[in-house]
Amino acid sequence: MGRAPCCDKANVKKGPWSPEEDAKLKAYIEKHGTGGNWIALPQKVGLRRCGKSCRLRWLNYLRPNIKHGGFTEEEDNIICSLYISIGSRWSIIAAQLPGRTDNDIKNYWNGRLKKRLLGRKRQNNTCRYSSSTSHDFNKVGTDEESQNATLSNSSLERLQLHIQLQTLQNPSSNYYTDPTLRPKMTTPLLSEKLAQSLQLLDENQHNLNSVSSNHLPKTDPGSVSLEYYARSIMAEASHIPEGEENYLGTPRMDDSAVSNNHNRQSFMKRNTGEFGYYNDHEAGNIARDDLMAWWPSDEGGEMKSELGFSWGSTTGNIFPADQGIFGGLGSSGSLCGITQYKS
DNA sequence: AACAGGTTCAACCGCTTTTAA
């Protein structure tokens, strides 16, 4: 038994909105507001539309200060970074881009940005994953369906796939020391940041083995790879002030934090998408449920894990977590190893 | 000019989350 429909489907108009409908809805909301009840709104406005349809039309098209098209390079960078980091959380991504709607960003990503970033699915039977390290995906597996399924995964999964393929094709390859094995990022800025971060990791990779915490899993370097840096970059990039584009990979501390040698943690709130920082000594006060869950469980179960970033001069400066928070490692203030731990 | 295939984007669908009674 399903739930009751939100409106009378038989008597509701569907399809594109006419200018008259737009004008009616816009005029009413501008004068009276939504009244906090979209379902009741169409009747008040005098529209034969579903309340959900009105809401969508208002939010995506009619409300003031909406921008359509003409995405800037900066916006591209933000979208790419966030998508790599958090996946298709369009509403959260949209929250970082004033005037943009989740629908717009989703369309832009699916229609253009993804293709630009990842290349076409296939071109002459190959996947143009990276211009410098293109792979023939037909070499991996023979089942057409499974290939398509793989190729339609998120960019993050594709990045992981890239790494896996590298490992499969060349088990002795070292992802950390051989730049040719790393996928290229779309934009020069992001690419540069990634390179910086990876370089810092190269220098500090040994720290991964020096964490003393029972909470940390053993870390397979192959699994602590690109996604962590991409995620780090995303979190960092969102806070880079204008004119300070190169600060990534160095500690972001305020004066007191520096003088007290306190490390800082970045976080992203689950509901608002808000980014923030707090110092180590505050970590225990953070409502863990507020934090973003970043990692889906392996087999499609609920998302349980959370991700913390940390950096600074100490190693293993982990949240006081007993169920699913991770160690970050730092050396010379760099963002480097970040370790996942699932509860 | 006609057609096919690709792209764009508004809108819908159905599921999940939140809210309020």
Added chain:
DNA sequence: TTTAAAAGCGGTTGAACCTGT
């Protein structure tokens, strides 16, 4: 605390438009 309704969200669809042959 429970439950139903509303809101929010992301995936998908399909019509309009674009581009190449």
